Structures are given as C-alpha cells and as structure tokens.
Amino acid sequence: MAAQLVREWTSIQQFPCATQTKLLELVGKLKQENVNTLTILVMGKGGVGKSSTVNSIIGERVVAVSAFQSEGQRPVMVSRSRAGFTLNIIDTPGLIEGGYVNDQALQIIKRFLLNKTIDVLLYVDRLDAYRVDNLDRQVIKAITDSFGKGIWQRSLVVLTHAQLSPPDGLNYDDFFSRRSDALLKVIRMGARIKKSELKDFAIPVVLVENSGRCNTNDSAEKILPNGTSWIPSLVETITNVASNGSKSILVDKKLIDGPNPNERHKLLIPVILALQYLFVVKPIQRTIKADISREMKSLWELRDMGLSGNRF
Ligand code: GDP
Ligand code: MG
Numbered sequence: 001m002a003a004q005l006v007r008e009w010t011s012i013q014q015f016p017c018a019t020q021t022k023l024l025e026l027v028g029k030l031k032q033e034n035v036n037t038l039t040i041l042v043m044g045k046g047g048v049g050k051s052s053t054v055n056s057i058i059g060e061r062v063v064a065v066s067a068f069q070s071e072g073q074r075p076v077m078v079s080r081s082r083a084g085f086t087l088n089i090i091d092t093p094g095l096i097e098g099g100y101v102n103d104q105a106l107q108i109i110k111r112f113l114l115n116k117t118i119d120v121l122l123y124v125d126r127l128d129a130y131r132v133d134n135l136d137r138q139v140i141k142a143i144t145d146s147f148g149k150g151i152w153q154r155s156l157v158v159l160t161h162a163q164l165s166p167p168d169g170l171n172y173d174d175f176f177s178r179r180s181d182a183l184l185k186v187i188r189m190g191a192r193i194k195k196s197e198l199k200d201f202a203i204p205v206v207l208v209e210n211s212g213r214c215n216t217n218d219s220a221e222k223i224l225p226n227g228t229s230w231i232p233s234l235v236e237t238i239t240n241v242a243s244n245g246s247k248s249i250l251v252d253k254k255l256i257d258g259p260n261p262n263e264r265h266k267l268l269i270p271v272i273l274a275l276q277y278l279f280v281v282k283p284i285q286r287t288i289k290a291d292i293s294r295e296m297k298s299l300w301e302l303r304d305m306g307l308s309g310n311r312f
Contacts, residue, residue: 009080009087011060015231016220022232026239027085033243039088039117040238043109044124045139046094049160052210053124054078054091056231063091075112090116096135101142110146113251120241121151123187127159127179127207130167132186140190145260152191152201153246156237157183162207162224163214172225180205200246206230206237 073093166175221229
C-alpha cells in the first residue's frame with residue numbers, strides 16, 4: 001500500500017467548543033476500547049452529498065463538492081490523526097452511469113481499497129427524495145457483491161438535506177421514518193438479508209445537513225430541525241457501529257479477484273461435477289460399453305451362450 005499522508009486533525013478546532021469536546025470524548029472512548037484507527041468508507045449514488053459529508057466530519061473542505069456530475073473521479077482517502085488516534089475517510093465517486101451501476105467505477109474503488117480494512121460504511125442518500133427504485137437496489141447489490149453481506153453489519157445510512165420541509169403537510173418525523181423505512185427495505189432486498197437475520201443487521205439511520213445555511217444553536221453548533229447537534233450525533237453513531245462486535249471488512253486480493261463473496265458455495269460446483277462424473281456418468285458409460293460389446297458379439301457366439309432367440 002502506498003504510504004498515506006496522515007496529517008494532524010487540526011481542523012477539529014474549526015468546530016464550536018461543544019462539538020470539539022464531544023468529538024474528543026468519542027475518540028477517547030474508542031481508544032479505551034483499543035481502537036486506534038478507524039477507516040470509514042463513504043458510498044452511494046452521485047450527487048447525494050457524500051463529499052460534503054466527508055468535509056463536514058473533518059471540519060474542512062478536503063474533497064471537492066460539485067452540484068453537477070463530475071466525471072472520471074477517483075476514490076480519495078483523507079487521513080487525520082489526533083492524540084494517537086487516526087481517522088481515515090474514503091470518499092468515492094457515484095456508482096451510477098446511464099441508469100446502471102458502472103462496473104468499471106466499482107472495480108477502481110475495489111482496487112483502491114486493496115489491503116485496507118473497512119471499519120464502517122456510510123451509505124449516503126438524500127432525505128428529500130420521495131421514492132426508492134431499482135437503481136437503489138442495484139447499488140446496494142453491487143456493494144454487497146463486492147464486499148460481502150457482512151458490510152451491512154458495519155454500516156449506517158446517512159440522509160443529507162435534513163433541513164427540509166416535508167411535502168403535502170406531512171409531519172417531519174413521519175416523513176423521516178417513511179423515508180428511512182423505504183431505504184432500509186431496499187437495503188434488505190438488495191443485500192438479501194433474511195427476516196431471521198434482521199436483528200444482526202440493525203442499520204442506524206442518521207440525519208445530516210451539510211448546507212452552510214444549516215441552523216445553529218446557542219453554542220453555534222449545526223442543528224437538525226429537532227434541535228439535535230448532528231455532527232457529534234453522526235460521529236457517535238459511527239463509533240457505536242465500530243464497536244458493535246461485528247467484523248471489519250478486510251479487502252484482500254481474494255475479495256477483489258475471487259468469486260462473489262456471497263456465492264462462495266459456487267466453489268463447490270467443480271466438486272459436484274467431479275462426483276457426478278464418477279458416480280453417474282462413469283457407470284452409465286460402463287453400461288453402454290457393456291451393451292455395445294454384447295451387440296457386437298456374432299450371432300453364433302450368442303447362440304453358444306444361449307442368448308439368441310434363433311433356433312438353428
Ligand atoms: P456527492 O456527489 O455525493 O459527493 O455529492 P456532493 O457532496 O458533491 O454534493 C452534491 C450537491 O449537493 C452540492 O451542490 C452540495 O453543496 C449539495 N449538498 C450536499 N449535501 C447537502 C445537504 O445536506 N444540504 C444541502 N442543502 N445541500 C447539500
Ligand atoms: Mg463526491
């Protein structure tokens with residue numbers, strides 16, 4: 001792996017004091033649990049606010065944000081350290097192109113992640129979107145096929161544009177719960193999470209408002225419409241997921257080049273074919289050969305063996 005430039009997380013001082021205190025408290029908690037590095041992977045469709053969320057967490061404009069689709073983007077890892085703790089956040093380009101998952105973009109992301117360990121996945125989408133569709137499901141499926149179903153045990157859903165006024169006079173909390181339910185459902189479908197597995201895949205949903213016009217409280221912290229200071233709350237949920245006991249995802253060569261990690265049983269196919277050959281095909285061939293050699297016996301031979309019906 002190329003040496004990664006780890007800079008001191010000085011931009012943490014850009015946050016209001018209350019936010020800084022909370023963030024350092026969370027970092028301290030992780031260190032107590034012997035977690036000295038946290039690598040967060042940020043994924044989702046284009047234009048949903050992935051890069052803006054990375055900038056919000058770091059407290060500095062570290063990755064480019066664009067209102068328009070920018071092409072040919074590559075993943076970027078931003079690393080910051082503070083008091084012996086290193087935070088890595090990997091921003092990725094959107095996965096959709098022309099209505100489909102762009103396999104090449106996915107391949108580039110996978111190669112970028114080689115030998116890295118993903119501790120937490122932030123699956124980003126907008127709160128102010130009114131439906132989920134097959135495209136969402138395709139993105140979820142692509143992530144699952146690339147890193148294995150287990151990545152969803154290490155994930156949280158981030159909904160940006162949280163400072164919205166719900167349409168049709170809907171109450172904010174109702175709108176939020178309907179939007180999260182719809183997204184969680186599509187994740188369960190795309191990742192093929194069974195009903196019986198639901199308790200192992202309790203995916204938290206967190207609200208984010210990256211806009212510079214986000215409301216603030218008396219301590220100058222950016223807040224959601226319900227008054228919650230969302231940066232500490234997002235980081236707290238990230239730390240909870242990081243210490244939920246499930247396994248981080250090591251992206252090794254096997255995961256990148258190997259079969260779809262969800263279909264490992266397909267490795268058994270050659271074994272099954274070999275067994276079929278030995279125990280089904282071979283005996284049939286033997287019977288056929290025996291039949292043929294019997295066919296080829298001349299009539300007199302058969303007569304001598306008493307097998308011919310002919311009377312001479
Ligand atoms: P990405 O393609 O997923 O990385 O999305 P970007 O972070 O580049 O954001 C796309 C556009 O949405 C930019 O114009 C951002 O300023 C805007 N944006 C991102 N997050 C928010 C948010 O939470 N609220 C608002 N109002 N705009 C946002
Ligand atoms: Mg981006």
